[in-house]
Amino acid sequence: MVELPPGAAEIVADVERIAALPGDVRDRVPELLRVLHRLMPSGASMVHLLNPELREFQGLGGSGYSEVIVAYMGSSEHYREMELLGMDRDRPPMRVRDAPVPPGELRSWAEHLEPAGYREGIGLTLFSPDGRHLGLITLHTDDPAQPSDETRDFIGLLAPVMADAVDPMRSIATLSTIVADAEYGVVLTRGGNVLPLPGLPDHPLLRAEAPVLEVAAAGLREGRVHNSFLCPYPVPDDQGRHVRLTVLPCPVSAPAHLLAVVLISPAGDLRRLTRRELQILGLLVDGWSNQRIASQLVITQRTVAAHIEHILDKMDAPTRTLAAVRALRLGLYVPLPLTRIRR
């Protein structure tokens, strides 16, 4: 049983309130740190969000630390130090005096924090309920008696709610509401990797380096905010089956390494367009001539013209250009790189 410091109930309520604030993580962080300052009068504090691709922390809401210290804390060397201390695992908060290695052997302490006048400090690891390492909160003080065992243990109790408050996936998961019936989804990183999207399972079409993700990334490079297209995904009793892909850039408040959310939903109304017609619409969207389409698909130009006749009819469009515009807007086409997808 944890001993509760005075005002514990109010602090719990405040942290919970901050965690429930909508929108931007950057608005929640300074408020969280202010609450922690009430528990432990400290000279400096910062939230460090992990960039798992670079294995570095990105500082958020820092106050009190000098520029040099902030720069060091964002280095991969600092991350390795935290690994050495076991601060990359879900564990109780650690004060400087609890460290498993002598503080004098840590560059951050010996070269930065101690010379700056700090005498104690505490680090709190942040993990999501599904076990993702989100980062770290640090507080440092010139009072060697701070924080007490009781305060340290109480801060440990607050860790899950604080992790909720800074979890960047929270706002990203909200994006999946743009697709009513999204069944699968991932987060695409700038490095081309995929991360799980809380609340939705992943899908074989969404594995790293899959063609779908390359098409998604190309649309994002063009600056498209909302991009939707089809991908063939045949099943044994429906060889003509397609799924719908929707790509949305991550919110500006998300960590820089997260690029976009990619969602899979049922294809919806395909207007009786066949697999071949959806493929030709993809080429029309890219501006291909009938001649080029014929040679790509190894069919005659006359066959292409016949397909386009059917397409105009089904898209209710007077010209091939308007059929392509309509297909682009409704996401009723299969981009060329996805036409060869088989299971």
Added chain:
Amino acid sequence: MTAPPPPPSNVLRDVAEIAETPGHHGQMAEVLARVRRVVPVQAAWLALLDDRHRRYTELASFGYDGRILDYFGTTPMLDQVELVGLTNSALPQRAQESPVPLNELPVWADYYFPAGFRAGMAVGLFTPDRRHVGVLVLCTDDPEHPTEAERDLVAAIARPVAAAVDPIRSLAVLAQVVRDAGAAAVLTRAGEARPLPGLPGHRLLAPDSALPGIALHQASHCGGSASFLWPTDLGPDHDDRSGLLQVTVLGCPTAPPSVVGILVLSPLPGGRSVLTRRELVTVGLLLEGWSDEHIAVGLDLPLGSVAETIARVVVGLDAPDRHTALLRAARQGWFIPPRPGRPPQG
């Protein structure tokens, strides 16, 4: 105030988790189940404010009969919630704390008491920016409950519950996917732009602006989401490339039925468009299926002049032909759409 015991952190987290996945009404029953775990009650009703119709809309409930539930959805119910002050204060109120005698409140005199309820509690739900979004009502047949401690516990969980029921929450996050979003609004099915918490409004989003209606029209032809340009002023200098904003509509089918999605305004990179206004208007008409001849009549220009404009568009967009140029413009949202039912301008 008696300090409530800190709620066990798993309850906080449970409720916080619900708050992260807003908009799904099925989860609201889960909210009530979790509230019931910490406060023993026989009946509960969780409802969202429908300010347009001045009533509440049920999200979830248990324990009340159909007669009471029907009454809950009426304007007199909202009037009584207002009368006892719950639309102005986020503090929960137990029945015995009501500023109005219970037998003067029809909901108690004519509904709760006859149904056998003896005590209860209600709390107005507010977002962090103090908008009243709904109400949580709890009833017991035991006059000893809810206790003061239970009331204080409900005070602690009211905020995450409010966050869970607030349908506008997820829309505010959605607006952030647009880089440099300068202003944003909720776009309703009636073609109105309503304020979006946390983001500034704009003159073009005001009630007398034509933009929301045009945005609605564009979005409905584009599967819910659309992007186009719109002038901030009506001084039609045909060669002007400035004074334009990028308009993005993001459809949100999981939002409440009256909401289409959000409407976001953002500046153009460098403040200038690749195409002139005349060119953008022409592209907008071509994308709607207008022929060159119709455009010439619509814009009151010689046919040759329309052809020249289109030729400049093809060059300006670095495209090999008109087909590719139009698709490029549609992809980038580089066109000014015509107003439905009105002659084109520019």
